[in-house]
Amino acid sequence: MHTLKKDDMKAIGKEVDNMGGVLKIWAIKPNEIVLNGNAVQLLNEGNVYELQVTQDTASMAITMESDFKGHTYLHEAHGFVAGYNSDSAGYLAEMSRIKKFVIICQDGLGNLFLLGRPTIPLKFSKKLDTGDTTAAKRGFEISFSGRVHYHEILLTASPFGLS
Numbered sequence: 001m002h003t004l005k006k007d008d009m010k011a012i013g014k015e016v017d018n019m020g021g022v023l024k025i026w027a028i029k030p031n032e033i034v035l036n037g038n039a040v041q042l043l044n045e046g047n048v049y050e051l052q053v054t055q056d057t058a059s060m061a062i063t064m065e066s067d068f069k070g071h072t073y074l075h076e077a078h079g080f081v082a083g084y085n086s087d088s089a090g091y092l093a094e095m096s097r098i099k100k101f102v103i104i105c106q107d108g109l110g111n112l113f114l115l116g117r118p119t120i121p122l123k124f125s126k127k128l129d130t131g132d133t134t135a136a137k138r139g140f141e142i143s144f145s146g147r148v149h150y151h152e153i154l155l156t157a158s159p160f161g162l163s
Helices: 086-098
Strands: 022-028 033-036 039-042 048-052 059-067 070-082 100-107 112-115 122-129 139-148
Touching: 022 070, 022 139, 048 070, 048 086, 059 112, 086 100, 086 122, 086 139, 100 139
Parallel strands: none
Antiparallel strands: 022 048, 022 100, 033 039, 059 070, 070 139, 100 112, 100 122, 122 139
16 A cells, blocks of 8 residues: 655645736737747737736736536636826727737736737727716726636747747
């Protein structure tokens, strides 16, 4: 009879550093990204939208759902992009016309997560919000969501040259 040792177990535990939230979201048109395991290649960085989300307003969630057909995963990410200028408004209008994206989210620890897939992209939506008062935040609430047959991917390297 084999006796289990602690080293034989699969540990799922608390990280020493556990900073939540999303710091940045990159949206990529599905035909502009190639997935190779836990790495991605961007075909044209000029077609990548870099969304600078306001601190403590952005998050991502992956929810596993099961039915008689098997598992699917609801990929969701959202955040607030502060300000309103013609460049930002123009880029977000372009994104609204494109509608579907694969996204990469950077969390508080610098990890990069890929959500969606080139063959199953996420749907983009936005809302301009000026707030109720002159002290309120002004900008865009953005979100991406979709059901994907796969879980998120923790990227092993940054396609943007980040370290």
